[in-house]
Amino acid sequence: MSTSAPTAARRVPGPIESTAMLALRVLLAALFGFAAWVKLRDPQYFLTSVKGFRLIPEIMQVQVTYLVPWIEAACAVLLLLGLWTRAAAVVLSLAIVGFIAGLFEVVQAGRSVECGCFGKFSFICDKGPLGWCNIAQNAGLLICAVVLVIRGGGRAALDWALDRPGHASGENGDLPLAKAVDPRSRHA
Amino acid sequence: MGIGRFIIRTLAIVGFATIGAGVHALIVPVRTGIVLPPRAGGTARAQENQALPTEQTPDTAPLNDAPQNDAAITPPADTDAPDLSPSQPLPAGAALTIDVDALDVHVSVPEAFALWSEGLADFVDTRPQPEFEAGAIPGAFHITPEAIANGLAEEQLQFLDPTRPIVVYCVGGDCHESEYVGVLLQQRGFERVHILSDGFPGWHAAGHDVQVGGGQ
Numbered sequence: 001m002s003t004s005a006p007t008a009a010r011r012v013p014g015p016i017e018s019t020a021m022l023a024l025r026v027l028l029a030a031l032f033g034f035a036a037w038v039k040l041r042d043p044q045y046f047l048t049s050v051k052g053f054r055l056i057p058e059i060m061q062v063q064v065t066y067l068v069p070w071i072e073a074a075c076a077v078l079l080l081l082g083l084w085t086r087a088a089a090v091v092l093s094l095a096i097v098g099f100i101a102g103l104f105e106v107v108q109a110g111r112s113v114e115c116g117c118f119g120k121f122s123f124i125c126d127k128g129p130l131g132w133c134n135i136a137q138n139a140g141l142l143i144c145a146v147v148l149v150i151r152g153g154g155r156a157a158l159d160w161a162l163d164r165p166g167h168a169s170g171e172n173g174d175l176p177l178a179k180a181v182d183p184r185s186r187h188a
Numbered sequence: 189m190g191i192g193r194f195i196i197r198t199l200a201i202v203g204f205a206t207i208g209a210g211v212h213a214l215i216v217p218v219r220t221g222i223v224l225p226p227r228a229g230g231t232a233r234a235q236e237n238q239a240l241p242t243e244q245t246p247d248t249a250p251l252n253d254a255p256q257n258d259a260a261i262t263p264p265a266d267t268d269a270p271d272l273s274p275s276q277p278l279p280a281g282a283a284l285t286i287d288v289d290a291l292d293v294h295v296s297v298p299e300a301f302a303l304w305s306e307g308l309a310d311f312v313d314t315r316p317q318p319e320f321e322a323g324a325i326p327g328a329f330h331i332t333p334e335a336i337a338n339g340l341a342e343e344q345l346q347f348l349d350p351t352r353p354i355v356v357y358c359v360g361g362d363c364h365e366s367e368y369v370g371v372l373l374q375q376r377g378f379e380r381v382h383i384l385s386d387g388f389p390g391w392h393a394a395g396h397d398v399q400v401g402g403g404q
Contacts, residue, residue, distance in 0.1 A: 042337065044218045044371060048364040051221070062220060066209035074205045087197035112361030129361070 013154050021154030024144050025079045028092065031141065033076035035118050039069035052113045055102050071095055079148070082157020089148035096142045103135045222293045222370045225379050288353055294385045297394045300325075300355050304396075309353035312373075314365035315388065317402070325357070325391055326399040333368050345376065353380040360387025 013021065039046040047065045050056060056064050071091060078088035099117070106113045112129040125133035153159050286302040288309075295303070303309035304325065311328035313320050320330045329348065335341040348354060354373060358365040370381040384391065392398060 040212065043212070043216060045333065045337075045364065045368050047218050047220070048368045048371075051367075052364055062213070062218060063209070065218065066213045067205060070205035070208040070212065071202065074201050074208070078201065084197045084201070087194055087201060090194075090198055091201050112363070 013151070015155075017151065018154035018156050021148065021151055022082075022156045024148055025082060025085065025153055025157070028089075028141065028144055028148070029076040029080035031123070032072040032092065033080070036069040036073035036076060038118055039065075040073065043069075049115070053102055053106060054111075055105060068095070079153075082153040082159050083162075085153030085157055085159050086149050089145045093142060093145040093149060096138055096145060100135055100138045100142065103130055103138060106130050107132060107135065219371045219375065222367065222374055222381050222383065224291075224293060224381075288380075291353070291382060293382055295355060295382045297384070297386050297390045297396075300357075300382075300384045300391065301394065301396055303353060303355060309355050309382070310348050312348075312354055312356045312369060313388070314356060314358045314369045319359075319388075321400070321402040323392065323398045323400055324388065324402070326397050328357075328399070330402065331369060333365050333372075336369055336372050345373075348373075348378065350378050351380075353382060354378055355382045355384050357384035357387045357391070360385065360389050363387060 043065050046069065047061065050061050050065050072095070075088040075092040075095075078084050079092070103115075107130055115125075115130050115134055117134070124137050125131070286299065286306065286308065288303070291299060300309075300311075304311060304327075311325045313324045313328040313330050314332055315324075316332065317330070320328075324330070329344050331341045331344050335344075354370075356366040356370045356373070366383045366387070370383055373381050386393075
């Protein structure tokens with residue numbers, strides 16, 4: 001790790017790591033962007049999904065129906081741009097944790113519920129009643145999001161471009177473990 | 189400093205999503221469910237225990253040994269809610285009774301069977317085409333969510349009478365299609381929309397007639 005500098009210098013991600021982070025960002029942005037699009041396009045269908053879970057109080061079902069896809073959309077755009085990457089990844093992680101909790105409850109109860117995750121479409125898992133496949137799928141997405149929380153968006157991100165000396169506040173909204181130091185100064 | 193800005197940005201994302209959701213809800217409101225019109229107080233009563241609705245007879249095929257056309261409904265004398273069990277046959281010609289106005293949004297298989305056998309309701313199958321062709325309630329219209337949402341079901345909808353009850357079904361359980369189609373039907377002016385709670389599997393398991401090969 002390159003964070004061994006005595007001043008807790010900001011770690012500079014290498015090209016491989018940056019490419020991997022870019023790939024993760026694009027993957028999550030594509031999946032959640034699509035999920036948001038199908039839900040925003042047809043909120044009535046998503047509402048039937050929300051009601052089918054029977055986990056959310058009736059008074060909140062409509063709010064959740066609108067809020068979830070907008071959170072997904074906002075996070076997808078930010079991840080794609082690499083802007084506020086860690087904050088977006090945290091929000092997405094919390095959302096995924098909520099999804100997993102709901103899925104777990106439904107699967108444990110043995111109820112036959114269809115996932116409204118991607119509207120009428122499905123990826124990886126077969127379209128049909130929810131099962132462990134859906135939980136595993138969401139767990140995989142959660143791992144991807146947590147990696148982004150820990151490692152940031154990499155160098156191919158707006159965060160990195162905006163986080164140069166004399167350009168920004170110096171911490172790009174990152175967690176304090178990533179204190180900004182001009183990477184070029186390390187080689188001076 | 190770092191954590192403070194991080195939290196602010198996290199809250200900003202949630203706040204933006206909340207504003208977007210609020211505006212979206214104003215522009216594209218949803219219906220929270222199927223709402224039946226106020227009870228009129230009328231009771232629909234069948235004249236005879238006749239067989240099937242006229243257009244439904246030719247393609248029907250029983251899939252098991254359960255009693256068929258003479259399966260009837262016996263309203264118990266001492267209760268308001270009739271026992272609609274199809275396993276209690278009545279002599280041919282006995283009257284069937286079901287209070288259409290008293291039905292809930294979700295109807296049971298016996299209630300749906302009563303509506304079907306008395307020709308009091310239209311049935312809408314919302315499952316995919318292969319499942320519909322493999323077996324459906326005789327006389328049911330096939331209207332999928334995709335078809336109705338994309339305007340491809342207009343021709344089928346012309347055959348539905350907005351004044352008659354419509355029973356929508358899918359695969360039972362918590363499948364979304366029937367409620368989704370039911371809401372869209374109500375948005376199009378069909379007032380009395382019901383959902384068959386146990387779906388086609390429940391109908392089939394009860395031993396009622398099944399139409400194979402698709403139809404309407």
